[in-house]
Amino acid sequence: MIHIVTDSSCDLPDGFLKNHHIPFVPLTIRFQDDKEYRERIDITPKEFYKKMAASSTLPQTAQPSPASFLKVFEELASPGDEILCITISSNLSGTFQSANLAKKMTSIPVTVFDSLAASPGHALQVMRAVDLRDSGHSMDEIVADLTNYRDNDMTIFIYLKNMENIVKGGRITKFQGTLAKVMNIKLICEGIKGEVVPLEKIRGDKRALERLLSIIGERKSDYSDTIFCLTHTDNLEDAEFLKTELKRRYNPREVLIYPIGPTVGTYAGAGGIVLTF
Numbered sequence: 001m002i003h004i005v006t007d008s009s010c011d012l013p014d015g016f017l018k019n020h021h022i023p024f025v026p027l028t029i030r031f032q033d034d035k036e037y038r039e040r041i042d043i044t045p046k047e048f049y050k051k052m053a054a055s056s057t058l059p060q061t062a063q064p065s066p067a068s069f070l071k072v073f074e075e076l077a078s079p080g081d082e083i084l085c086i087t088i089s090s091n092l093s094g095t096f097q098s099a100n101l102a103k104k105m106t107s108i109p110v111t112v113f114d115s116l117a118a119s120p121g122h123a124l125q126v127m128r129a130v131d132l133r134d135s136g137h138s139m140d141e142i143v144a145d146l147t148n149y150r151d152n153d154m155t156i157f158i159y160l161k162n163m164e165n166i167v168k169g170g171r172i173t174k175f176q177g178t179l180a181k182v183m184n185i186k187l188i189c190e191g192i193k194g195e196v197v198p199l200e201k202i203r204g205d206k207r208a209l210e211r212l213l214s215i216i217g218e219r220k221s222d223y224s225d226t227i228f229c230l231t232h233t234d235n236l237e238d239a240e241f242l243k244t245e246l247k248r249r250y251n252p253r254e255v256l257i258y259p260i261g262p263t264v265g266t267y268a269g270a271g272g273i274v275l276t277f
Contacts, residue, residue, distance in 0.1 A: 008040045117154065120229035228277045
């Protein structure tokens with residue numbers, strides 16, 4: 001039997017993970033109070049958003065320990081089983097490395113797969129792996145399919161509604177952040193090979209969302225068999241707007257919306273949206 005393991009940054013609903021018997025290993029988050037919170041266990045997205053807004057510094061995220069992965073691997077598998085562990089991008093976290101260290105500490109056959117994504121991109125790969133496993137595909141076939149999807153087909157866009165977390169993280173100066181706020185600048189980025197690459201700066205929420213929708217239309221003509229997955233940092237209104245417009249303009253197979261958890265929320269900031277297909 002093939003078991004699937006992931007980490008908490010996939011942002012898939014608890015119901016999906018439980019229904020498909022997918023355990024997750026939590027990343028941790030730390031604020032100025034110096035208390036460590038396990039993502040999805042000790043702190044909810046709503047609680048995180050509130051604490052993040054009140055914090056003058058960027059929350060610190062940390063990868064799980066190899067021992068945390070090892071515990072899950074050994075509790076999950078029986079003789080003859082295999083484990084596929086799908087992690088957050090190795091360019092964003094050391095989680096992939098921790099899972100690989102745990103793999104070396106057990107005799108259980110474990111394949112660790114780097115999603116080169118986070119939140120919805122990570123989620124879609126877990127969902128794809130579930131479908132393939134349940135259809136009877138082998139580990140090699142699942143990994144080959146995920147690799148092709150990740151490297152050739154997956155598209156990730158990141159919409160940054162404000163620059164506060166970029167300022168806190170030192171990516172831009174406080175002056176640049178203040179100027180962006182005064183001029184109502186929004187940033188559209190793309191996730192490429194696990195890295196976040198800025199695409200366009202747009203003035204105004206509505207114009208930025210409209211531009212994001214038009215960029216999607218420029219990338220592909222037929223979305224009839226596409227699943228869009230959107231995750232948001234306490235910004236359901238804009239996520240629902242995008243969902244409505246995606247369905248109206250492109251008639252995709254499905255549009256999913258989930259809240260962003262603390263790990264990815266630290267990067268996306270308040271109001272951020274990550275959209276993957």
